[in-house]
Amino acid sequence: MKLKLFTIFFLITICLAQPVAAAQLYFKSTTSEPAVSTNWQVSFWLDTAGEQINALEGTISFPSQLLELNNINNGSSIINFWLEDPYQISPGQIKFSGIIPGGFNGQAQIFTINFRPQNEAADTIRLSETKLLLNDGQGAELPTTNLNFHFQITQPQNPPEIVIDVSDQYPPENFVPILTKVPEIAGNKYLLIFSTQDKASGIDYYEIKESFWPAKKIQSPYILKDQSLSSTITIRAVDKAGNVRTVKIPPTNPSNFKFLLKFAIILIIIILIWFLAIKLLWKNKKQN
Amino acid sequence: MFSKTRIIIFLFLFFITGIFFIFKYSRAETSNLNADIKISVCGNFVMEGGEECDNYDFGSQSCSTYGYSSGSLSCNADCTIDATGCYDETTPTNPGGGGGGGGSTPPASSPTGINISGRAFPLSQVTILKDGQIAASTIAGPDSLFSLSLTSLSAGYYNFAVYSEDENNIKSAMFVFNIYIISGAMTSVSGIFIAPTISVDQSQVPQGEIITIFGQSTKNADISIQINSEETHIINANSDSNGIYLSSFDTTPLEEGNHTIKSRASLANEYSPFSKSLGLLVGDESLIYLEPNAQKSDINNDGHINLIDFSIVAYWYQRPNPPDNVDLNGDGQVNLIDLSIMAYYWTG
Numbered sequence: 001m002k003l004k005l006f007t008i009f010f011l012i013t014i015c016l017a018q019p020v021a022a023a024q025l026y027f028k029s030t031t032s033e034p035a036v037s038t039n040w041q042v043s044f045w046l047d048t049a050g051e052q053i054n055a056l057e058g059t060i061s062f063p064s065q066l067l068e069l070n071n072i073n074n075g076s077s078i079i080n081f082w083l084e085d086p087y088q089i090s091p092g093q094i095k096f097s098g099i100i101p102g103g104f105n106g107q108a109q110i111f112t113i114n115f116r117p118q119n120e121a122a123d124t125i126r127l128s129e130t131k132l133l134l135n136d137g138q139g140a141e142l143p144t145t146n147l148n149f150h151f152q153i154t155q156p157q158n159p160p161e162i163v164i165d166v167s168d169q170y171p172p173e174n175f176v177p178i179l180t181k182v183p184e185i186a187g188n189k190y191l192l193i194f195s196t197q198d199k200a201s202g203i204d205y206y207e208i209k210e211s212f213w214p215a216k217k218i219q220s221p222y223i224l225k226d227q228s229l230s231s232t233i234t235i236r237a238v239d240k241a242g243n244v245r246t247v248k249i250p251p252t253n254p255s256n257f258k259f260l261l262k263f264a265i266i267l268i269i270i271i272l273i274w275f276l277a278i279k280l281l282w283k284n285k286k287q288n
Numbered sequence: 289m290f291s292k293t294r295i296i297i298f299l300f301l302f303f304i305t306g307i308f309f310i311f312k313y314s315r316a317e318t319s320n321l322n323a324d325i326k327i328s329v330c331g332n333f334v335m336e337g338g339e340e341c342d343n344y345d346f347g348s349q350s351c352s353t354y355g356y357s358s359g360s361l362s363c364n365a366d367c368t369i370d371a372t373g374c375y376d377e378t379t380p381t382n383p384g385g386g387g388g389g390g391g392s393t394p395p396a397s398s399p400t401g402i403n404i405s406g407r408a409f410p411l412s413q414v415t416i417l418k419d420g421q422i423a424a425s426t427i428a429g430p431d432s433l434f435s436l437s438l439t440s441l442s443a444g445y446y447n448f449a450v451y452s453e454d455e456n457n458i459k460s461a462m463f464v465f466n467i468y469i470i471s472g473a474m475t476s477v478s479g480i481f482i483a484p485t486i487s488v489d490q491s492q493v494p495q496g497e498i499i500t501i502f503g504q505s506t507k508n509a510d511i512s513i514q515i516n517s518e519e520t521h522i523i524n525a526n527s528d529s530n531g532i533y534l535s536s537f538d539t540t541p542l543e544e545g546n547h548t549i550k551s552r553a554s555l556a557n558e559y560s561p562f563s564k565s566l567g568l569l570v571g572d573e574s575l576i577y578l579e580p581n582a583q584k585s586d587i588n589n590d591g592h593i594n595l596i597d598f599s600i601v602a603y604w605y606q607r608p609n610p611p612d613n614v615d616l617n618g619d620g621q622v623n624l625i626d627l628s629i630m631a632y633y634w635t636g
Contacts (some may be wrong), residue, residue, distance in 0.1 A: 053630035055624050058497050076445040078466060080420035081598055083605050083627065084364020099598070100422040101634035102449035102462035109445075131624060137580065137632040139617065139625030170442050174362060174370075176343070178596055182588060184611050185603050193599045197419055221599045247364070267304070274300050281293060 001151070012135045022025050023049045025058065025110075025133050027125060027149035034117045035156035035243050039070065042125065042149065043112040046078065051134060051142050052105040057097030058130035058146075062115070063123045064092035066153060070114040071240060075168075075202040076110035081195065085112050085203075103135030111202075117153040125149040168200035168241035177235055179224075179249060192249075194220045198239035209234040230260070340369045344424055351375075360399055360439040373399065373440045399477045400443060400471050405435035406463075406480025407506040407555070408452040409531040414482070415636065417449040417462075421595060422636040428452065432531060434507040443471035449636075454485040454504035455532075458579065459635065461564045481560040484511060484533070486551050488566055492575035493539055501549060502534040503563065509553040513537075515568070517547040527553065584616055585633040593635045601626055 024047045034040035040250045046053075056079070062069075072086045072094065079098035081182060084098040094113070095146065127146035175196035196203065209215040210224065211231035224233070229252035237245045340361035351359045351374035359374035408414045408428040413427040418438065430432040441567040446469055449462040461483040469475055476526040486503035493499055501513050501523070508526070511533045515521040521542075525535040533551075547568045566577075583589075587597045604610040604622040612618075616626040 012509075055628035057624050078445070079445065080447055083602050097624060098394075099631040100447065100448075101631045101636070102417065102451075102464045103631070104447070104464060104465065108466055130505075133624060133628035135628070135632055137629060173442060174364075174440075180588075180596060182596070182600055184587065184600050184614055193596055194567065195421075195595055199442050211466035221603060267426070270300070270304065274296075277296060278293070281296070 023047060023051060023053070023144045023228075024147055025056075025127055025130055025132075025144060026147035027151050027257040029149070029151075032149070032151045033154050034115070034151065035154050036117050036120060036240070038117065038156060040067075040115045040117055041112055042115065044110045045107060046110055047107045048132070048142070050102040050105065053132045053142055054101070054135035055097075055099045055133040055139065056110075056131060058095075059089075059128050060094040060113075061098075061126045061128060062092050062094075063121075066118055066121050066123055067115040067125075068118055069094075070116050072111055072113050073202050073240065074111040075198050075200050076109060076152050077202075077237075078104055079110060080197075082226075091217075100135075120153050120155055122150070122152040125151065168198070168239060168243060170198075170200060171243040171245040172196045172198040172203055172237040172239050173203050174245060175237065175247060177233075177247060177249060178228075179233075179252070182221065185221055190227055190229060191221045191223045192235070194222075194235060194237075196237050196245065198237075198243070201240035204238050204240045204242075207236040207238065210235075328395075328474075343347065360401075362440045398532040399439040399474065400441050400469060401437060401439035401474050402441065402446075402448070402467070403435065403437045403474055403476040403478075404448065404450065404480065405433070405476075405478045406450070406458075406482065407432045407558075407560075408434050408482045409454055409485075409504045410507050410529070412452045412454060412504070412531075414450060414452045417447075417451075417634075417636040419447050419596060420449075420634065420636060430507075437474070439474075441469050443469055445469075448477075450480055450482065451635075452482045455530075456483045456485075456487070458487065458503075460485050461561065462634075463561065481506070481553070481555075481558055483561045483563045484527075484551050484553050486513075486549065486563040486566055487579070488549060488568065488577045490574050491567065492569040492571050492573065494572060494574065495542065495544060495570050496538070496540045497574060498536050498538050499568070500534065500536050502532070503549070503551060504531045505533060505551075505553040505560070507531050507553055509555040511535075511551055511553055513549065513551045514562075515542070515547055515549050517545075519543050534610070538567075539570055542568075544570050580633075585630045587613055593630060593633050597630060598627070603629055 022141045026045050028045055029042045069088055074086055078100060080100055082098040084095055084097045086094055089095045110283055126148045130144055130146055132142040132144045134142050173196050175194055176193050177194035179190060179192055181188060185191060194206065205217050206219065207215050208218045208222065210233055213270050231251050233249040235247050294486050296492060300462050335342045343363055346361050349361065351361060351371065354371045354374055356374035362370045362373050364370050404416060410428065410430050410432050412428050413425055414428055414434045416423050416436065423438055424436050426434055426436045445466060447464065447466050449464045451462045453459045463480050463482055467475065472564065485503040486501065487503055489500040505511055505527045507529055511525040511527055513523040513525060514533060515537065522539055524536050525533045527533040547570065548565045549568055550562045550565045552562045585593045585597060587600045601614055604614045606623065610622045615622055616629045
């Protein structure tokens with residue numbers, strides 16, 4: 001009797017329950033049954049359910065013994081500024097966080113992940129530690145549902161495909177690096193702040209060449225080595241397809257550089273003359 | 289003989305020191321001279337002496353200056369002109385080719401970009417952000433209408449945000465949209481209706497006091513002011529030819545506690561989104577309303593909340609002992625909440 005009553009109450013509750021709209025983070029793919037050794041693309045999406053959000057973060061976990069991570073493409077992301085560009089912090093763990101200035105309301109892609117399935121098996125791509133913050137000036141958290149993605153890796157019907165990605169032939173967008181001093185970061189030192197986007201494949205890395213120092217990979221903000229600003233600074237933004245956008249900042253104090261160059265040349269000449277003179281003196285001394 | 293070597297070394301050092309000071313002196317003169325004539329600032333959106341362009345300011349130059357009939361110029365980071373976006377509509381893209389008979393001329397490719405138009409406030413500045421950074425700004429006409437174009441974009445998804453500023457330099461809520469820009473075409477987005485600005489004379493009043501609500505919107509629009517409490521109260525007003533609206537509200541029907549006020553405009557069956565929401569406390573005493581302190585998000589105090597401020601806060605993200613001015617909500621740590629607050633007040 002008790003069981004019957006409980007069942008009736010349960011059914012009535014279910015029937016009367018109103019669907020509650022909640023923001024969702026979820027995955028999309030053309031298939032949930034990828035074949036071994038193929039390129040399998042899974043895109044990661046956001047649905048704000050009518051609310052306006054401006055910041056999000058989270059972690060994606062996947063079985064690294066079943067799925068080899070080829071690359072992550074954030075080229076067409078709704079996120080404008082990444083705090084943590086989606087990256088693999090450890091095998092099978094992708095962390096991400098970023099903001100959308102002005103906020104966003106709707107459904108949009110956050111990034112895509114390209115996997116290479118390894119073995120026949122079934123498992124799940126999971127979301128954890130996710131946060132969506134409202135665009136309310138206080139950073140209030142929006143309740144969010146994480147929808148995990150179940151997949152079944154199958155044997156390929158045909159020989160493994162060879163995928164040649166020719167989709168991105170364009171360099172990252174032009175950008176204007178900001179040369180400034182920020183006491184909160186580097187005291188009285190000059191630093192560079194920069195950001196650009198690549199709509200097709202996403203930015204892979206930035207590289208700087210300063211004066212006579214070798215080129216090296218950097219992140220914004222970057223404290224300049226040449227604090228005299230006497231040489232041209234070259235920054236290269238490289239996308240994940242290898243296309244390059246180069247911007248140059250001319251020297252702010254070229255006279256410094258010219259002065260040092262002239263001085264160095266004259267110094268070298270004088271040192272040479274001095275060595276010759278010493279050599280002659282020693283020669284004379286030996287002869288005497 | 290050894291003493292001769294000593295003399296040579298002494299003379300050498302003396303000579304080097306002399307050369308150094310001569311160069312230093314001549315450099316100091318040059319520096320002074322440079323300081324006097326260095327008046328251009330590359331990157332301030334204004335083309336000045338010594339610059340070929342500055343962001344979107346090309347002076348009177350266009351593609352025709354460089355001998356092309358169409359296209360658009362772009363400005364390099366060092367304020368030199370990049371004319372690669374220019375093209376000649378009559379020039380075949382694949383000229384020559386030995387001996388072929390009379391091939392047809394392929395159509396000239398169109399620039400990839402977007403046209404944006406809509407309503408703001410009469411003669412107000414309208415700013416457009418592309419992926420969070422200022423891409424262009426313009427002044428709306430006396431009829432509140434504005435339009436502008438962005439070219440030299442690449443194909444892909446973009447986040448655009450449009451906002452305006454009223455007579456008191458209060459910024460409107462952003463009108464945000466996400467759109468896919470098609471390669472080789474100008475995408476047009478029209479009908480943007482910027483939300484009104486809103487302000488009140490008091491942020492706290494005793495029950496029964498009258499508050500004044502005012503702001504700026506498009507010219508001659510119907511303004512609907514919504515006061516949200518347990519029951520929603522709606523007041524109707526009209527904006528004048530300058531877009532200014534003003535209305536008063538008797539707080540007698542409001543219960544003690546917190547309430548919010550927002551407004552929206554409508555004109556010719558078009559509706560703006562709601563304005564920013566203001567808080568109103570019905571309590572024991574009156575307090576004058578002060579604009580929210582967006583300035584705290586302007587870490588470097590340059591009047592803008594943009595990539596520089598983001599970089600400063602992002603630098604301290606999850607680091608111990610952040611400076612007080614970087615911890616926007618004052619909870620002793622810099623985390624996603626601080627960046628969400630900054631994103632809310634963002635100006636580009």
